[in-house]
Amino acid sequence: MEKQKQLQETIQFLKDKGITNSQVGIVLGTGLGKLVAEINIITEIPYAQIPHFPEATVEFHSGRLIYGELSGKTVLVMSGRFHLYEGYTAWEVTYGIRTMHGLGIQNLFISNAAGAINLSYKKGDLMLIEDHINLQGQSPLAFKEAKSFGNIFADMLAPYSKELNTKIARIAKQQHIKLHEGVYASVLGPQLETRAEYRMLQILETDAVGMSTVPEVIVAKQLNLPCAAISVLTDECDPKHLQPINIEEIIAIAGKAEPKMIALFKEVIESL
Ligand code: HPA
Secondary structure, three states: OHHHHHHHHHHHHHHHOOOOOOOEEEEEOOOOOHHHHHOEEEEEEEHHHOOOOOOOOOOOOOOEEEEEEEOOEEEEEEEOOOOHHHOOOHHHHOHHHHHHHHOOOOEEEEEEEEEEOOOOOOOOOEEEEEEEEEOOOOOOOOOOOHHHHOOOOOOOOOOOOHHHHHHHHHHHHHOOOOEEEEEEEEOOOOOOOOHHHHHHHHHOOOOEEEOOOHHHHHHHHHOOOOEEEEEEEEEEOOHHHOOOOOHHHHHHHHHHHHHHHHHHHHHHHHOO
């Protein structure tokens, strides 16, 4: 019961800090932190101060949990996420999801930066994740105590809430925001893919590739927590015309497309 105990201590610590009524959870991806500026912040706590919370290492993330108001709802925002490629375990990568669930969130929204495998998609476009393929070789439900947190044989019929996705698609249409819907492949990284790997991802009929999100979504499913995720497409992964890419460029493109993602999140949260 070691992990249950840790998690309960984390949740109790945050409740004692006044985080007592969270309705919505949000995880912000690489280069996608500006949503925080729209929040009426009630409390913010650096991850390093939260008992048992993993500590953020990637320099692009500030690593803090923010509690506040957005679109008339109380939200908990993870500004800075944990990736398997940083050496965290799948338990650590998804610890924040279990924490936010323990604090009462009823819906979860996730963003990420991803490469476009579908070549009709362009850099700076958004993709609503409709389904995924887990190519990370790991599951956040494969550990000894996992059963005590819910069904480990979580069904993956609809890991992304149909209801939330329908709402988001409708909002995108109303706001004239181009929004693809597609399949996200998660890879371990941190290296980017070879041309042969991009060809494989095309053959697998995936539309985007990235290094996050899937562990969080699997845990949300174990917890019966409705979730939706949006990829900001930061590069075009054409194996025939592959360009050198650098992470700074990915982050810059994510930042440019970010306002569209923020608009969608704000309005879907308002509609809840
Ligand atoms: N591959 C994997 N992850 C990514 C990519 C990519 O091309 N772009 C942004 N994140």
